[in-house]
Amino acid sequence: MSTQRKVILYIAMSLDGYIATPDNGLEFLSLVEEKDQDYSYKDFVNTVDTVIVGRKSYDKVLSMGLEYPHTDKDLYIITRTPRPTVGSTTFYTGDLKELVSDLKRNVGKDIYVDGGAEIANEMLSENLIDEFYISVIPILLGNGISLFNNSRPQVRLKLISTKSYNKGLVQLHYLKA
Amino acid sequence: MSTQRKVILYIAMSLDGYIATPDNGLEFLSLVEEKDQDYSYKDFVNTVDTVIVGRKSYDKVLSMGLEYPHTDKDLYIITRTPRPTVGSTTFYTGDLKELVSDLKRNVGKDIYVDGGAEIANEMLSENLIDEFYISVIPILLGNGISLFNNSRPQVRLKLISTKSYNKGLVQLHYLKA
Numbered sequence: 001m002s003t004q005r006k007v008i009l010y011i012a013m014s015l016d017g018y019i020a021t022p023d024n025g026l027e028f029l030s031l032v033e034e035k036d037q038d039y040s041y042k043d044f045v046n047t048v049d050t051v052i053v054g055r056k057s058y059d060k061v062l063s064m065g066l067e068y069p070h071t072d073k074d075l076y077i078i079t080r081t082p083r084p085t086v087g088s089t090t091f092y093t094g095d096l097k098e099l100v101s102d103l104k105r106n107v108g109k110d111i112y113v114d115g116g117a118e119i120a121n122e123m124l125s126e127n128l129i130d131e132f133y134i135s136v137i138p139i140l141l142g143n144g145i146s147l148f149n150n151s152r153p154q155v156r157l158k159l160i161s162t163k164s165y166n167k168g169l170v171q172l173h174y175l176k177a
Numbered sequence: 178m179s180t181q182r183k184v185i186l187y188i189a190m191s192l193d194g195y196i197a198t199p200d201n202g203l204e205f206l207s208l209v210e211e212k213d214q215d216y217s218y219k220d221f222v223n224t225v226d227t228v229i230v231g232r233k234s235y236d237k238v239l240s241m242g243l244e245y246p247h248t249d250k251d252l253y254i255i256t257r258t259p260r261p262t263v264g265s266t267t268f269y270t271g272d273l274k275e276l277v278s279d280l281k282r283n284v285g286k287d288i289y290v291d292g293g294a295e296i297a298n299e300m301l302s303e304n305l306i307d308e309f310y311i312s313v314i315p316i317l318l319g320n321g322i323s324l325f326n327n328s329r330p331q332v333r334l335k336l337i338s339t340k341s342y343n344k345g346l347v348q349l350h351y352l353k354a
Contacts (some may be wrong), residue, residue, distance in 0.1 A: 015334060015351070016325035017194040017313065031333070088289060117292070124317070134192065138336050142302070142329035148193035152319035156208070157192060159315050159345035168336035170349060176317060 004104055006013040006130040007052075008163075009113045009120060010044055011147065012169075014137050018144030019117055024060070027141050039135060041109060048073065049109035052099070054119035055079035055091075070114075078119050084100050100128045121149045132157070138168035181281055183307040184229075186207035187221055188324065189346075191314050193323030195327075196294055201237070204315050207318060209344040212346045216348060218314060225250065226286035229276070230297035232268075247291075255296055277305050298326045307353050308332070315345035 009158050012029060013019050020026055025094055032039075050071045058077045061068045068075070075089045076099060083091035092099055110131075113123055130140075134147075155176035163171045190196050190258060197203055199330055203254035209216075227282055228247045235254045238245045245252070252266045253276060273296075280288055285296035287308075300306050311324075340348045 015309075015349070016329070059353040094318055132192075136349065138334040138354070140325070140329065140334065142331045143327050148317070150320050152193070152317065154319045155317040157315040157317065157345070159341060159347065161343045162347050164336060164339045168334065168351075170336065170339050170347075172192070172313065172347060174345075177315070 005106075005110050007100055007111045007123070007128055007144075008044075008131040008133065009123070009129045010041075010133040011113075011120065012137055013147045014139050014141040014144070015104050016140045016142065017147050018141045019115065019147045020145040021141055024111075024145065026139055028141060030168040031139060032137055032165070034165075034167050037165065037167075039165065041047050044133065045112070047110050048076040048112040050076070050103060050111040051114055051125075052076045052078065052096075052111060052112040052119065054116045055081075056118070057114065057116040067130040069102070070112075073085055078122075078138075092143075096122055097126050097128065110120075114115065116145060117145045117149075120147060121152070124148070124155075125154050127155060127156045127176075130174070132174040133166060134172045136170045136172065138170075143155060179274065181279045182227075182282075182283075182285050182287050184290060184300070184305055185221075185225065185308040185310065186275055186300070186306045187218075187310040187314040188289045188290075188292055188297065188326045189314055191316050191318040191321070193317045193319065194324050195318045196292065196297075197322040198318060199219050199321050199324065205314055205318060208314075208316060208345040209314055211342075211344050214344075215345060221310065222247070222289070224287050225289040227251040227253070227280060227288045228291055229253045229255065229288060229296065229300075230291040231260075231293045232295040233295070234291065247289075249305060250289075255299075273299055273354065274305065281337070294322045294324060294326075295322060298329070301325070301329045301332075304330050304353075309349070309351040311349045311351075313347045313349065314349075 333349040
């Protein structure tokens with residue numbers, strides 16, 4: 001039995017729905033940092049073999065002097081500026097909907113949407129997300145970059161599970177209904 | 178031992194943070210309607226003796242031919258248009274911050290903020306909410322009246338509990354940290 005690969009948004013937001021402060025700051029995530037606690041991230045990452053990420057989020061990681069993780073996977077950086085493919089890293093300038101249907105035509109593990117807000121919203125606007133892991137951080141940021149912008153289609157969800165952790169993070173897991 | 182009365186926001190929102198559709202529709206709440214399941218609402222209501230609600234939300238209930246509930250409690254309708262007090266129902270045109278500090282100066286049960294978005298945001302902007310019960314409905318509305326507007330102060334929260342229910346509602350309970 002083969003089931004179709006799913007497109008999964010795995011992301012953290014404040015209770016008021018921001019994934020970053022207005023200046024793209026992620027300091028609030030440190031509120032839930034805990035030794036030996038990865039909130040099942042590693043387990044999740046093992047279920048995917050393809051990662052889609054926006055160019056800005058990708059460059060932000062590099063600008064911190066880090067290597068972008070997931071280079072062992074098929075990596076699609078969504079950008080408006082063509083760049084040559086490097087190994088399994090593709091700089092994709094085409095249509096997101098087409099990318100997803102191409103990927104789904106192939107057999108493989110699931111597909112991880114790693115943000116940022118622009119890519120998440122474009123995927124949501126096109127109703128391309130099949131599964132959601134939303135980690136709610138115990139803070140109201142008051143301001144910032146919203147995970148959910150206006151003018152997306154209505155999507156019914158099925159709650160799969162909810163887990164709460166020591167530091168007050170709540171992980172909500174939904175499937176598109 | 179007497180502890181100060183708390184101001185509690187008890188409200189439902191879609192996963193994308195809307196408390197109503199753009200036309201103030203609440204039809205999505207029917208997704209989680211279930212016989213004999215009130216999501217602990219009655220228990221909660223028994224812990225309060227005072228209700229604060231915006232004039233529009235109040236009038237919306239009346240326009241549906243219903244009596245506004247909680248007439249057994251001290252009811253403050255927040256409005257710009259003065260109206261005479263009726264029994265325990267006060268039409269309050271003053272400053273919200275003052276109202277809350279007046280109420281807190283008196284001994285009593287907790288204080289329930291029943292919405293709508295305008296009042297919730299004014300209370301949040303003034304950092305007047307001490308406790309939160311947010312019921313997350315399993316849907317992305319895509320558009321609507323946001324529970325959380327921009328330009329509020331940052332508020333750290335302490336997760337008290339999370340409960341998930343049959344129909345996919347998740348109730349998040351926080352205290353201001």
